[in-house]
Amino acid sequence: MITQISRDDLSLLERAVRHFRGAEEADLVRAFADTPSALALVAADEAGILGWCWGHHLARPDSASMLYVHQLEVAESHQRRGVGRDLLRAFMEAGAKAGATTMFLTTGEANVAARSLYESLGGGLATQGPTVNYWFLLDPR
Numbered sequence: 001m002i003t004q005i006s007r008d009d010l011s012l013l014e015r016a017v018r019h020f021r022g023a024e025e026a027d028l029v030r031a032f033a034d035t036p037s038a039l040a041l042v043a044a045d046e047a048g049i050l051g052w053c054w055g056h057h058l059a060r061p062d063s064a065s066m067l068y069v070h071q072l073e074v075a076e077s078h079q080r081r082g083v084g085r086d087l088l089r090a091f092m093e094a095g096a097k098a099g100a101t102t103m104f105l106t107t108g109e110a111n112v113a114a115r116s117l118y119e120s121l122g123g124g125l126a127t128q129g130p131t132v133n134y135w136f137l138l139d140p141r
Contacts, residue, residue, distance in 0.1 A: 002090045005040040007033060016042045016052040020073050039067070039098075041090050043074075043083050050078045053087040055105075057098050067095035069105035072114075084117055092121075 005013045014029045032038050032054075040054035051074035059065050069091060074083045092103060105123075107114045 001045065002041055002043045002086055004090065004094050005033065005042060009042075012042050012044065013040055013052075015044075016040075016049050019049040019075070020052060020071075039091065039094060041087055041094070043078075043087055048075075050075055051083045051087050053084075053091045055091070057095055057100055064102075065098070065100045067091065067100045067103035069103065072105075080113075085121070088117065088121060 003009055003012055010029055010033055013033065017025050017029055032040070035056075037056040037058060038054070039057050040052065042052045043050040051072070053069065053072045055067060055069040055071070057065060058068055069088070072084055072088055072091075074087075095103060103123075105118070107118070
C-alpha cells in the first residue's frame with residue numbers, strides 16, 4: 001500500500017527514514033513535513049517498509065509549478081516488483097493534482113535500471129543537452 005504522507009502519517013515516514021537513511025535522521029521528519037513544498041510517499045505492507053519517494057512541489061516565477069524528485073528507493077528484497085514504478089506514478093499523480101505540469105530528477109548515467117524505469121514512464125533526457133549537476137555546501141550562519 002502506498003501512502004502519501006500527511007501530518008497524520010509522520011510515524012510511517014519516520015519508519016521509512018530509519019530504514020533507508022538511519023536513526024540519526026529520523027528526528028528531522030517533522031521539519032520536512034512542515035515544509036510547504038514537501039511531498040513524500042511510502043510503500044509499506046504488514047511486513048514493513050518496501051520503498052519511498054520524496055521531493056518537492058516547486059513554484060516557478062512564471063506561475064507554473066513543477067515536481068522535483070530527490071529520492072526514489074526500494075528495499076532490496078522488493079526491487080523489480082513494480083514498487084518503484086507505483087511510487088513514482090503516485091508521486092506524479094499527487095503533483096499533477098496539486099497543479100504541477102512538469103517533473104525533474106537526476107540519476108547516474110550508469111544506473112540502467114532507474115533510467116529504464118524513468119523512460120518507461122515517459123521521462124526524457126533534458127533537451128538542452130547533457131546535464132551537469134553542481135553541489136554546493138552552504139554555511140547556515
